Amino acid sequence: MISLTSLAFVSMMLFSIGAIGVIARRNIFVIYMSLEMMLNGINLFLVTFARYHFNMDPQIVSIMVIAIAAAEAAIFLSVIILLFRSKKSLDTDIFNTLTQGEKS
Amino acid sequence: MIDLLFIGLSFLAISGAVAMIVYANPMYSALGVLISMLSVAGIFALLNATFLFMVQIIVYAGAIMTLILFILMFLNIKEEDLPKEPHKFKFITFGALIMIPLNVLILKAVSKLPSKDLLLTNTDFGDMGPLGLQLYNNWLVAFELISILLLVALIGAVVLAKKRTTRVKHVGEVS
16 A cells, blocks of 8 residues: 555645645735645655665755755745735735736 | 555645645644644655654744744734635636646656555664765765755844834835
């Protein structure tokens, strides 16, 4: 049961649900958590292939991904604080200062 | 026994991810993500990656999700601050249709690979010692670059989150 295909299925499900969250949701917190979910799915894929090939390099790449996710969390959350302070909203459709045409 | 554990953990991981995109309140979404991260840590342990199991629990569940929950409580988000999403499930169906071809491609490619049993082994594969040796011998440049990246992110977060009253007032006037 714990085969390569089932593990790939779980990790692709996590990645796809993350991508769907980025596409479908407008709450900026949920979009950030969806990005984390995509990184998590890729991590699971890497660890699966590390076990499959009995090679530890993918696990090290996975550690790098986790470190980059931690750095990203700090920057992203402080940007969210700035946006929420200036616009008082979590809706991504409001953050359209750089668009041409009508202003929000 | 191991199979049962794997099925339960994967079910929890996927259902936590589904809870993340379905709930409107970001607090419930964060709790769903937390469940999903912990289940993925369990699957790491089943795949002999003991050090990554600990790193996943400490960094993802312990640091990143706690930071998100802290910011969510710190911003004091009311019900009316949340964006209205009337077409959420329509967009979710649309996104699922987009993601189907990629999933079919990857799963077809993976299922063609020769099957091996991925059971737990008794070797020190994935332990802290061999992984650290590999990290410091072959991946030293990447490791140092990651440390610089973390330092820059720390400084950037402090600079961004600092209160700048004049600047913020200016942006408010323009918009």
